[in-house]
Amino acid sequence: MTQATLHPSEIRLDDPAIFEEGRAHEVFRILRREAPVHWTPETENVKGFWSLTKYEDIVHVSRNPQIFSSERGITSFEPKEPDLNDVGTRLYGKMIITMDPPRHVRMRRLVNKGFTPRAVAAWEPHIREITNHILDGIAKKGEADFVTEVAALLPLAVICEIMGVPREDWEKMFQYTNQVLGGGDPEFQTDVPEELRGTPEGARQQINLGTAKMFQYFATKLAEHRAQPKEDLVQVLLESEVDGQKLTDEDILWFCFLLILAGNETTRNAIAGGLLALLEHPEEKQKILDNPGIMPIATEEIVRWTSPVLHMARVAKEDVEIRGVTIRKGERVVMWYPSANRDEDIFPDPYRFDVTRQPNDHIAFGIGEHYCLGANFARLEIRVMFEELFRRFPDIELAGPPARLRSTFIGGIKHLPVRFTPEA
Numbered sequence: 001m002t003q004a005t006l007h008p009s010e011i012r013l014d015d016p017a018i019f020e021e022g023r024a025h026e027v028f029r030i031l032r033r034e035a036p037v038h039w040t041p042e043t044e045n046v047k048g049f050w051s052l053t054k055y056e057d058i059v060h061v062s063r064n065p066q067i068f069s070s071e072r073g074i075t076s077f078e079p080k081e082p083d084l085n086d087v088g089t090r091l092y093g094k095m096i097i098t099m100d101p102p103r104h105v106r107m108r109r110l111v112n113k114g115f116t117p118r119a120v121a122a123w124e125p126h127i128r129e130i131t132n133h134i135l136d137g138i139a140k141k142g143e144a145d146f147v148t149e150v151a152a153l154l155p156l157a158v159i160c161e162i163m164g165v166p167r168e169d170w171e172k173m174f175q176y177t178n179q180v181l182g183g184g185d186p187e188f189q190t191d192v193p194e195e196l197r198g199t200p201e202g203a204r205q206q207i208n209l210g211t212a213k214m215f216q217y218f219a220t221k222l223a224e225h226r227a228q229p230k231e232d233l234v235q236v237l238l239e240s241e242v243d244g245q246k247l248t249d250e251d252i253l254w255f256c257f258l259l260i261l262a263g264n265e266t267t268r269n270a271i272a273g274g275l276l277a278l279l280e281h282p283e284e285k286q287k288i289l290d291n292p293g294i295m296p297i298a299t300e301e302i303v304r305w306t307s308p309v310l311h312m313a314r315v316a317k318e319d320v321e322i323r324g325v326t327i328r329k330g331e332r333v334v335m336w337y338p339s340a341n342r343d344e345d346i347f348p349d350p351y352r353f354d355v356t357r358q359p360n361d362h363i364a365f366g367i368g369e370h371y372c373l374g375a376n377f378a379r380l381e382i383r384v385m386f387e388e389l390f391r392r393f394p395d396i397e398l399a400g401p402p403a404r405l406r407s408t409f410i411g412g413i414k415h416l417p418v419r420f421t422p423e424a
């Protein structure tokens, strides 16, 4: 059956192949038109969930945390029998992204200062320096895997510096984050037996193992910081109090876990997906080459177009209706950002990649009180990367097809072969 004839009842948004094969936008177009509040039925071990694909509905849910809670996890996945050994269950209520008011606001306030537009702007010269250092690494080769050799390295370096992770450990952080957020992709299931790779059990084990390594790593950091205080975000957290109480080690470890994952896996895919879009739309790339001053506007379009976080979920705290469909208390509601950001009711000509698009009220960074803490960093990294990349390699082009991540949560690109005229 072809996409055009797909009926909503045949669509399962728990199927990572939709995203891995780059078919998501066709599926979302059908759902927005025919079933904007859509049910993916349960499987043997996993609960069913509602999917929202219209912009206005996603804004409504995000703005009403008193009804739509983040506490029971923010992905579509909810096992019928939760296992407390699984990170997917253990994280309930533990990180700011899985907290509701009022605790959410109090915890977020502890780190906010480092992420304001002003604080982030001060990083620009340094981010430009890191970017050029990364580009030096490919400059003479004339070809590269743009993801592993360029796009992944900038967000990795920035979040590691914010958190005081020394350079010799960056590669480790890269592996661990891949193993957690990319744990459903066989390429990153390196710690599980061969026969389990590519299975749900393989994903479960890999995600748990990646998480354990990350926690172990940061537990050692906490001990080091206590012995010798440093100037980084981990130190800020160690010295912070909420309601007169110091954070527990567990609180701090979850914070570190969230920041490393969120800082790494998202911006990487905006940069890689952004380059792919620009190379597939040479007239748009040319506009940036002719006028690099449009990069702040182009950055918004890159983020709208790529929407690297595919979804966030909430759980209904009471029976509630959306577009006449009743959502029962306890049911999971999944908000699909790539769909909201192509909603015909909001964006004129939404399938047109337009680096001069204005206004551009995309919600790729979410909306409401969980609005992305790192949005200012992400924007700066994307802008500086394309400014420097196109200044040094204006003729960069695709040298092969992209390899996409097998995930329903992160819209990832694992590999993107490119070539360009090497620097002398």
Ligand code: HEM
Residues within 6 Å of the ligand: 062, 070, 074, 096, 097, 098, 108, 155, 159, 258, 259, 262, 263, 264, 266, 267, 270, 303, 307, 308, 309, 312, 313, 363, 364, 365, 366, 367, 369, 370, 371, 372, 373, 374, 375, 377, 378
């Ligand atoms: C293009 C890049 C990025 C995208 C598309 C993105 C997307 C998002 C989205 C959609 C949310 C909302 C969650 C919700 O409503 O449940 C969010 C929250 C968050 N993001 Fe980002 N993000 C990006 C980059 C970053 C970076 C670079 C960092 C860290 C430096 C970061 C840290 C966070 C944190 C900590 C939260 C939780 C905020 C809260 O719960 O109050 N993100 N992000």
